[in-house]
Amino acid sequence: MPGRWAVAETxxxxxxxxxxxxxxxxxxxxxxxxxxxxxxxxxxxxxxIAYDRGKEALSLSFVTSMPSGFPVGIEGGILNGIAGSLIxxxxxxxxSVPVGVWAGLYLWDQSHTRLAGITxxxxxxxxxxxxxIWGVVGFYVFSTNTGWGFHWGxxxxxxGLTLGFIMIPIVTxxxxxxxxxVPRSYIEGALALGATRFQVMRDLAIxxxxxxIGTGILLGVLNVLGQTAPLVFTxxxxxxxxxxxxxxxxxxxxxxxxxxxxxxEPSKALHVKAMAAALVLTVIVLLLDMGIxxxxxxxxxxxxxx
Amino acid sequence: xxxPEHDQGDTLLSHGDHRPPAVAPLSFLVPDMSDAAESPASSxxxxxxxxxxxxxxxxTHTQILRSERIFQLALRLGGVFILLLFATVLGVSVxxxxxxxxxxxxxFLWNPTWNPHRHIFGAWTYLVxxxxxxxxxxxxxxxxAILSALFLSDYAPKWLVGGVSTLMEMLAGIPSIVFxxxxxxxxxxxxxxxxxxxxxxxxxxxxxxxxxDAMGYGILxxxxxxxxxxxxxxxxxxxxxxxxxxxxxxxxxxxxxxTKAEMVYFVKLPAVxxxxxxxxxLGFGRALGETMAVLLLIGNQASVPTSIQDVGYTIxxxxxxxxxxxxxxxxxxxxxxELGLILLVISLVVNTLGRELLLKLMGGRxxxxxxxx
Numbered sequence: 001m002p003g004r005w006a007v008a009e010t011x012x013x014x015x016x017x018x019x020x021x022x023x024x025x026x027x028x029x030x031x032x033x034x035x036x037x038x039x040x041x042x043x044x045x046x047x048x049i050a051y052d053r054g055k056e057a058l059s060l061s062f063v064t065s066m067p068s069g070f071p072v073g074i075e076g077g078i079l080n081g082i083a084g085s086l087i088x089x090x091x092x093x094x095x096s097v098p099v100g101v102w103a104g105l106y107l108w109d110q111s112h113t114r115l116a117g118i119t120x121x122x123x124x125x126x127x128x129x130x131x132x133i134w135g136v137v138g139f140y141v142f143s144t145n146t147g148w149g150f151h152w153g154x155x156x157x158x159x160g161l162t163l164g165f166i167m168i169p170i171v172t173x174x175x176x177x178x179x180x181x182v183p184r185s186y187i188e189g190a191l192a193l194g195a196t197r198f199q200v201m202r203d204l205a206i207x208x209x210x211x212x213i214g215t216g217i218l219l220g221v222l223n224v225l226g227q228t229a230p231l232v233f234t235x236x237x238x239x240x241x242x243x244x245x246x247x248x249x250x251x252x253x254x255x256x257x258x259x260x261x262x263x264x265e266p267s268k269a270l271h272v273k274a275m276a277a278a279l280v281l282t283v284i285v286l287l288l289d290m291g292i293x294x295x296x297x298x299x300x301x302x303x304x305x306x
Numbered sequence: 307x308x309x310p311e312h313d314q315g316d317t318l319l320s321h322g323d324h325r326p327p328a329v330a331p332l333s334f335l336v337p338d339m340s341d342a343a344e345s346p347a348s349s350x351x352x353x354x355x356x357x358x359x360x361x362x363x364x365x366t367h368t369q370i371l372r373s374e375r376i377f378q379l380a381l382r383l384g385g386v387f388i389l390l391l392f393a394t395v396l397g398v399s400v401x402x403x404x405x406x407x408x409x410x411x412x413x414f415l416w417n418p419t420w421n422p423h424r425h426i427f428g429a430w431t432y433l434v435x436x437x438x439x440x441x442x443x444x445x446x447x448x449x450x451a452i453l454s455a456l457f458l459s460d461y462a463p464k465w466l467v468g469g470v471s472t473l474m475e476m477l478a479g480i481p482s483i484v485f486x487x488x489x490x491x492x493x494x495x496x497x498x499x500x501x502x503x504x505x506x507x508x509x510x511x512x513x514x515x516x517x518x519d520a521m522g523y524g525i526l527x528x529x530x531x532x533x534x535x536x537x538x539x540x541x542x543x544x545x546x547x548x549x550x551x552x553x554x555x556x557x558x559x560x561x562x563x564x565t566k567a568e569m570v571y572f573v574k575l576p577a578v579x580x581x582x583x584x585x586x587x588l589g590f591g592r593a594l595g596e597t598m599a600v601l602l603l604i605g606n607q608a609s610v611p612t613s614i615q616d617v618g619y620t621i622x623x624x625x626x627x628x629x630x631x632x633x634x635x636x637x638x639x640x641x642x643x644e645l646g647l648i649l650l651v652i653s654l655v656v657n658t659l660g661r662e663l664l665l666k667l668m669g670g671r672x673x674x675x676x677x678x679x
Contacts, residue, residue: 040470045488046484053491103388109378125392129595130650131622196374281484286479293476
């Protein structure tokens with residue numbers, strides 16, 4: 001293999017080179033290593049510091065009890081936040097999974113039409129919309145009590161659907177990509193055997209891409225889980241679990257929002273709780289991420305075998 | 307064509323765990339259901355009579371054509387949802403910002419006054435604050451991110467690459483609120499007690515730009531934390547474009563006698579320049595919309611920063627902080643939404659640019675992430 005030889009050659013001490021070139025060679029290599037260290041250290045430090053500062057509050061009852069005491073949260077745990085986040089994610093998925101998968105199917109099936117090109121561009125652009133803007137849009141569509149919109153007030157339903165808006169372009173993009181990864185020959189083979197496009201989609205493309213689509217949904221959930229800014233505009237926070245998801249008493253708790261509120265308070269004890277909650281949120285996010293990786297790794301392994 | 311039917315079935319069957327499709331495509335293999343668009347007339351043997359077959363085929367064709375048409379129209383609805391969503395985002399922002407746009411016109415952009423009581427609103431302070439934080443973040447993040455991408459693509463030992471790349475990508479998913487909390491607990495005291503006094507005593511003696519009263523909160527802390535958040539995004543996208551440089555190009559550089567550093571610097575980096583610029587642009591868009599971490603760290607004071615240690619305010623943190631009070635006053639809320647509209651327009655432009663640059667290089671696999679949080 002000539003390529004392997006070329007790489008091996010550069011590892012040898014380079015005898016004939018001028019000192020300047022040798023130094024330059026080592027310096028760039030060293031710099032990249034240092035830069036990588038500088039890049040990763042703070043990220044790992046975040047996890048360590050969250051554990052270090054929050055470990056006093058960490059216990060099993062921290063994740064299974066409601067906040068209490070005064071100011072609220074000084075005793076008890078973060079069950080309201082965990083339950084609320086779960087409610088929000090379910091609501092967001094209820095909106096974004098059908099719509100996102102539908103749009104992804106459309107982009108895949110009619111990928112070369114003009115409308116699909118525009119749709120793809122806009123869906124990519126929606127990925128980059130800042131989350132405050134989503135908050136403002138969610139507020140005017142769902143929460144506000146004047147003008148158009150649903151007039152749901154600051155409520156779980158408003159926040160969940162706003163998060164669903166954020167998820168839609170993510171699910172769309174990953175669904176389309178997963179469908180495109182289905183080998184072209186399968187599709188053409190089925191079409192040549194007389195299958196209609198609907199049959200191809202139902203019996204071939206979707207089953208083959210289902211792992212990819214699942215990955216996309218989880219990726220959307222991952223992106224939405226830590227969102228705080230949209231909740232400031234549509235839900236805010238609740239120290240308990242609401243009976244209804246609409247109206248003035250419809251707010252739900254949320255893990256990210258809980259961290260924000262606790263860290264904003266001038267109280268050492270609440271800061272400890274905030275760091276513990278931050279650790280819980282980070283661990284959930286990282287576990288979800290790991291699940292996504294295992295899922296897509298598994299599906300790629302199968303795709304190679306086929 | 308030459309492949310017998312059961313072979314087709316076997317190919318499908320071997321496709322991993324997805325067994326149902328293996329049988330299903332064969333189940334509709336009745337001869338008269340050929341797709342009108344693909345194969346007009348194939349006459350399979352073993353059917354009763356030619357005329358009966360013809361009429362049967364005609365009716366099935368019409369039916370299939372009709373149902374296919376309906377199916378395609380129904381699919382198109384999915385695309386329409388996306389268009390509607392985009393129209394909603396843009397429409398809500400423009401309509402709700404209209405009173406302010408109408409009243410202040412273009413001067414809104416460079417008017418430094420923001421006075422809700424006297425109904426005078428200008429974006430200048432917040433625009434400057436936003437660009438300060440983004441600028442500091444990118445100055446910090448870009449060199450580190452590009453060098454780490456090089457480390458991942460060229461320098462890291464093979465056994466390490468998989469693990470550390472995954473680590474980097476996973477760390478990109480840590481929510482922004484966690485970064486904000488980390489900033490308050492760790493970065494702010496560090497800045498207040500060590501970095502900012504040191505900066506004021508060295509560079510600050512000669513340049514006012516580096517002096518200050520070392521509060522810990524301010525554009526420097528916010529910028530650094532946003533920089534830390536942006537690094538994984540820029541690094542992974544850059545790495546993805548670096549590993550797409552053809553092997554031949556690299557070998558040609560080695561064959562001409564260049565060292566590894568020369569190969570990387572003179573050949574690889576120029577070859578992926580569009581990708582690097584694209585990833586930096588994506589990072590810019592991400593840093594621009596960053597909300598919660600900035601809100602917690604910047605100090606939230608509406609003043610134009612003159613020193614790197616000053617406090618400030620960004621568009622997104624202003625909106626998250628005061629929007630709920632602003633709604634009561636139509637002009638106040640309109641002005642805030644106009645700020646948001648400026649942010650939206652900048653991010654749309656930036657993301658279009660980044661997308662074009664990266665699409666050319668990567669052929670459709672675009673790394674994306676929602677800005678802010």
